[in-house]
Amino acid sequence: MADFAERIIRAIKLDPSLYEEVEADEQAMEQALLVVLLSSLAAGAGSATHSFMVIVIGIISSLAGWFIWAYLTYWIGTKLLPEPQTQSNPKELLRVLGFASAPGLLRVLGVFPFIRLLVFIIAAIWMIAAMVTAIRQALDYTSTARAILVCVIAWLIQVVVLAIFLSLVGYSGKV
Numbered sequence: 001m002a003d004f005a006e007r008i009i010r011a012i013k014l015d016p017s018l019y020e021e022v023e024a025d026e027q028a029m030e031q032a033l034l035v036v037l038l039s040s041l042a043a044g045a046g047s048a049t050h051s052f053m054v055i056v057i058g059i060i061s062s063l064a065g066w067f068i069w070a071y072l073t074y075w076i077g078t079k080l081l082p083e084p085q086t087q088s089n090p091k092e093l094l095r096v097l098g099f100a101s102a103p104g105l106l107r108v109l110g111v112f113p114f115i116r117l118l119v120f121i122i123a124a125i126w127m128i129a130a131m132v133t134a135i136r137q138a139l140d141y142t143s144t145a146r147a148i149l150v151c152v153i154a155w156l157i158q159v160v161v162l163a164i165f166l167s168l169v170g171y172s173g174k175v
Contacts, residue, residue, distance in 0.1 A: 004031050011035070011102035014130055019137035022095045029091065032098025036066045039104030039127075046110025046119065061162060066101070068161055069131075070094040072154040077139040081150055085140045096138045100130035 007028075010018035022028040040062035044055035070093040078088055103126035110116040128151070136147035 004034075007031065007099065008035060008102045008105070011099040011130060012105070012126075014133050016133055016137050018099065019096045019134045022099050023088075023092045023138050025095070026091070028095050029098075032095045035105075036062055036098050036101045039101040039107070042105045042108040043110075043120075046107040046116065057166075061166070062101075064165070065158055065162060066094070066097060068158045069154050070097050072157050073097065073135055073139075073150055076153050077135065077141075077150045081146060082139070083141055083143070083146065085142075087140065088138050092138050093135075096134035097131060100134040101127060103127045103130050 007018060007022065022032065037059065040059045041055075043062075044058055071090050074088060074090045074093050077093075078086055104123050106123045106126070107120055109119045112119075132144065132147045132151050135141070135151055136144055139147070139150070141147050
């Protein structure tokens with residue numbers, strides 16, 4: 001468990017070597033999943049004004065978003081915008097992007113209404129920085145700009161896919 005906690009701290013610190021480590025560690029998938037779940041629960045707890053059903057939908061959306069983003073990132077990063085040394089697979093991206101959710105744990109501080117918005121903004125920016133770092137390491141990019149581009153393209157597609165899914169299941173944002 002100490003190893004897991006240390007990995008979370010290193011992910012929050014945006015330590016590039018952490019992303020290289022979990023990319024190579026095939027046993028880290030369960031830990032990556034747990035980080036995504038904990039980050040989602042922190043968001044739910046931090047936005048205490050929402051109902052239980054909204055929190056459940058948020059957790060399901062987080063898990064779906066993690067899978068969609070990882071597979072999109074794999075395809076965009078290795079097929080559409082690879083560098084000559086780029087090699088990866090979807091499982092590696094699931095692991096690194098799972099750990100890139102670690103800064104989202106800070107959203108639990110949103111339980112304090114007077115700082116909720118600030119906490120969520122800071123956590124979102126921090127998570128984006130972690131995603132870019134994770135993508136750069138997992139895809140062996142030398143260019144941070146390329147990692148940002150892959151991140152933005154994958155995020156935009158993910159948002160559209162999740163919006164379509166939520167509209168198909170009839171979720172309007174009100175529960």
